[in-house]
Amino acid sequence: MATLAEAQSIGRQKLTSSLSADVDVQALLCHVMDCESSRLYLSPEQVMSDEQWQKFTQFIERRQQGEPVAHITGSRGFWSLDLAVNRSTLIPRADTELLVALALEKLQPEMTVIDLGTGTGAIALSIAKEIENIKVFATDSQSDAIQLAKKNAAQNALSSVSFIQASWLNAFQTQSFDMVISNPPYIEYDDPHLQQGDVKFEPLTALVSGDDGLDDIRVITRQSRACLKSNGWLIIEHGHEQSQQVQRLFKQAGFTNISAHSDFGGHNRAVMGQLTL
Structure with missing residues (x-):
């Protein structure tokens, strides 16, 4: 012993x-x-x-x-939450906590926010934990991910989040949200990093987005223009070399007050912008 x-x-x-x-x-x-x-x-x-x-x-x-620690233990800490993790979703990363921090700067009680591609529910549940009386929706195209996110909501006593199986904003009407937030797939399909580290064990559908890694971000910026209320905010995570391209997509979709933000390691990680109708 x-x-x-x-x-x-x-x-x-x-x-x-x-x-x-x-x-x-x-x-x-x-x-x-x-x-x-x-x-x-x-x-x-x-x-x-x-x-x-x-x-x-x-x-x-x-x-x-090479199996990720989070898959071995079945859990991962994110923000102030302990989240169940399995192979059906991405493992929550500390870098994504930046999105929560940015969202909390803009959100207030009674507002409505939606987390697209929620996976474990990390972003949606963290926001719900921090702001009382806020309306939080979360979507994912994968039923296994929705079930895992619901499990995490129950495990953390956060019953107010509404989880919906849907692709991005396809299931929603115009001018519904004060904020759209997402950590979408943003890796190029032939990126060699897909064969390295933890990502080898994660679903490709949560990682890869076309030839340049921006296919899903294009969809989200376009759909968000229709689904955000006037003066609403869009926040998207991206790869550390994609900031300029993502900012251009925001501009093309009609967003203003566009800003780029670095993660805790100093890498470009998120873009946010405001829609004025």
Whole structure:
């Protein structure tokens, strides 16, 4: 039987090829032990049971094969929420929290917002958690994603969000929303990064968007013009080399007050604009 300190050391040795070995080992060990990371430092000599050790070594082996930590544990933290994760959606990224921060600067109680391509429900649920008496809708074209998002809503006691299986804004009428927000697919179909890291384990439908990665963003900017109220806002996440192209799409769709925003790593990550009718 191993102590927590020994388990961490062995885990790091086995994950030497991972750039996030320390973080991965801590996340997997805390999941096995059902504890906060502080226990790893406060009780390093705690002895693991045989069952805990066996489970931990199995998790490390899966991580050695490249499987994302979030798929191994079945969960991922986002904003202030703990979200269930599976292979039917993207794994929520910390960079996408930028969209929530931007939305909270503009939204007020009684407004209506829709999250397109909601996946786990991360963006929609985070907004609902922060603003009382706000009307939040969320769509996804995949039924498995809608079921997962509903599960996350129940798990986080956020029953006010309405989840609808639909492609982008196809199911909605004109001038319905104060804000449209989306983290859509934005990777080129032949991008070599699709064979690297966590994205190897994620659905292509949530990643790829045509030859230049902008097909879905074109649809969203065009449809948002019809579905936003006057002075409503559109916020879209994009790839770090796509900012200028996305800003042009906003302009072509008639948006003003267009601004580009960087993620926490300093990379271009989102564009927002306002529609004045």
